Amino acid sequence: MLRRLLIQDFVLVDRLELDFRTGFGALTGETGAGKSILLDALSLLLGERADGGMVRAGRERADLAAEFEPEAGAPVFAWLREQDFNIEDGLVLLRRVVDAGGRSRAYICGMPATATQLRELGDFLADIHGQHAHQALLRADAQRLLLDGHAGLLPAAREVAAAWRDWQAARRAREEAEKGMEALQQEREMLAHQVGELEKLAFEPAAWEETNAEQGRLANASNLIEGAGAALDAISDGEVPLAGEVERIAARLGELSGFDAALGEIAELVSEAAIRLDEAGHALRRYADRVDLDPARLAEVDARIDAVVSTARRYRVPPEGLPALLETSAARLASLAELADPAALLARESAAREAFMNRAGQLSAARRESAVRLAAGVTEAMQELAMAGGRFEIALQPEPEGSANGLERIEFLVAANPAQPLRPLGKVASGGELSRIGLAIQVITSESQSVPTLIFDEVDSGIGGRVAEIVGRRLRELGQGRQVLCVTHLPQVAAQADWQWRVAKDSSSGETRSELIELDEAGRIEEIARMLGGVNITETTRSHAAELLGLA
Template sequence: MLTSLYLKDFAVVSEADVAYGPGLTVVSGETGAGKSLMVDALLLLTGARADAGMVRHGAERAELSAEFDLVDAPEARAWLREAELDEGDGCQIRRVIRADGGSRAWINGRPATLAQLGELGERLVEIHGQHEHQALLSRAHQLALLDAFGGHQAQADEVRRLAGEWSAVARRLQALSASGDVADRITYLEHQLTELGDEALAAEDIDALLAAHKRQANAAGLIRGCESALARLSGDEGFSLDGTLRQVRSELARLLDDEPRLREVDGLLDSVAIQLDEAVAALERVRDSLDIDPERLQELEARLARLHDLARKHRVPLGGLATRRDELAAELESLRGAGEQAERLAREQSRLAADWHRAAQSLSALRVETAAALADAVSALMDELGMRGGRFVAELEPADTGSPDPQGLERVEFLVSANPGQPPRPLRKVASGGELSRISLAIEVAALGLDSVPTMVFDEVDSGIGGGVAEVVGRKLRALGAKRQVLCVTHLPQVAALAHRHYRVSKDVSDGATHSAVAALDQAARIEELARMLGGVEITRETRAHARQMLERGQAA
């Protein structure tokens, strides 16, 4: 439910902050005062494209903001949660339109796109009036409303579910067929795996191969280095590290009696001597293990060359060959069962298609009955709403689809004939805005309580009517307000008298500029406004008495 609407520097409105409540709220005012600006603001806040001309002359930007209570809007609450824009049980939509033509929007303080405004807006507000942006003009919405009116939403959901499952199976079958000739692919994969299987591809195996190749390629240098180190350690080159250590320990031994702390030094040198002997032994083992073997080097280079060739072929580094082998093995395993899988999926697809067709046929039978009932109900209401002899038709036509369709076997088109003798035409092509508004009202009243959108706005719904028909329109709007929040821009006192609350839009010209203001009316002010709407230039005592009587009767309805 809309709880407040704030406008600043919007068209002729300098600033207005309007609070709303449940039931029927009407907005009235003199021609040109800006009664429909609140409707325009709601359109912009729910995704309509902005026009820089809506910015008040002399201002840099127009600011619009609406706040909603989401207690009666579960679909909007779910959408906000999914979009991660939720903020408890409330929602604020804000939009700024700059004089240079740019605009920005926010949902609960977070930047939002126009598409997001539209998606959220269609779950919060439904606007009927002399404009093209109406949910009832959408054929998808018409079909959903027909299903809601007939109470067969569960059957529609089942049709949608089966169509979705059928499409998922179809995509899996398409993915299998996209792989081409399975037999050729299997042969190719087997060849690739044979090549890779002949090699040791584990990370430790490749590391060992690289180390062995490096060692063999540098064998001569390694041998020379080991022999040189041994010569230096053993004293073959004139200096012996081992001999020097023995000499130092011998000299320290003579000093031990005089300085006991030197025993620790002697112990450390003893450890050095042991480690030196171990180092010499290790060097000898390494030297003895090294061998200049051209054939071994050639073998290692050949193995490395094969691995590099495989890596280039499969476009992976050496270390990625094992992973690539496992991927090919997994694909091969999958393809070996592809034939059986395709047959199983084809059987599943046929079963789902048959189930969908049965469910869709059952839904179609229900829709035929519902279309007739909805047509009778709306046609009767059209007669009450001043379109005597008018006719409403919910025309079902086959859907041109070759596969299970989420919406079923048919589409619906709402057709209307506003006058006797005229053939019904699509609702979206009705020329008169007033007729379109009243037909929309008739549909909403016929489907009372079935629409999930919590707030409905009717702009000039009473255009072109008066007298008793105007009172009927007001009563229908009030009845609708018992189920949903209803906002109505009107110029008829018969409609205004039946509202739960009443706002007046007035304009004033000062300093060469027009200013509009919005005011909530109390009982006395409502009588004055109704009298203005009833009377002409001069409001008489009789006119006020009539207005008071009309208001009292309307509030008692």
């Protein structure tokens, strides 16, 4: 249930901190005092879209927070764990900050969150029935969603929609293949040639580097042989070999170091140089023996390089991109092989259609069962709401080929009195009748929901008198099993509440702000008297108000 709500700099609210109770609570006040601000704040905390106009005039930001305490083991805790949100003391903490520019930040249990996560979490915590919920019931999609939600069929409906999309995709693939069979065949032939050529080329990046290096050596073999020979002559094989000269210099310096020790270190350095020159001579001799002119091998390597480069140029990729091109071309060729097979495409489409029909058939059966129960409950409620003899039914109009919504259209039918035939809800219900029928539907569907907090925002508009008293009683009954909060302008409804708050507008400080006052017994009598009598409240009005509360 909702335990605490903090509102700061939101619309007309300066700062408001509220502690909620269990049972049925009524929120009343004069028109324009800001009764719906409380519910607007809760809606924002539960994921509704933020707007800079929500920030109190002259302030930089609005700051909202709510504390919910679900029952132990409630499904919301599993959702929080899946989303990696911290849970402390069994409380769920929500916060939303909106700046004057319309940007907002959301937090769940102190951790940053998205508006989508707030909406998903809100489905576990509270259900808000807004002022225009009755009008929404006139839409076919709203009627379908209400039935599926009441029966717990929303996951099944999503699976049916996914199966429908799979079927339609398979159907489009078959139709496109039939229309473009010639073009597909041409593409297949082109890709088959391309894949064959690339596979025959057998390009490998590592081998490509080695081939280029080998080509460099073979193409410059004569220069390499000549250069290596000249170096060998200078070092070892010439008339005055450099290695021998360095050895003699080292020996001479060694002799002189006997007269001056400082030359000893230099002699060692020159001696090491002589050794290095000797080693270089041996290495050059081995290299010269190995290097040879091989025109045939050079031609072979040049041909390989030309084949790779020309193939890459033809397909407009660098040589290193040839393996990726082969992979994508082979994958496309495999997919075209399936598309070019009418029997395979037809089998795939048939399997997808069968899967849709199976899921949709199961959904239809569950909808029919739930529709009977929901219609009976609403019909019973209509009798109490001054519509004696009225009937409510839910028709499942068949759609043999189906749609993303299943194998039927959902349509709410109503007869406001025994003399009327059943007709679509929007065609027979007057404004008052629509309000009562809508309220009956909301109350019945709310009874079957597991959401711990139910909020009604002036859904009792268009009714009064005995009907209003009945509505109040139904809300009070709902409050026995969960937390119910109702914004109302009807004294008969407010009198049934377990607790009551009054919203008032204060302009004494030069700023207009909304204030919320928790009413004791005397305060409730005064407020309900105001709701009954308007401007001039008499003792008779107060007596009537006290009577209403006593009856409640």
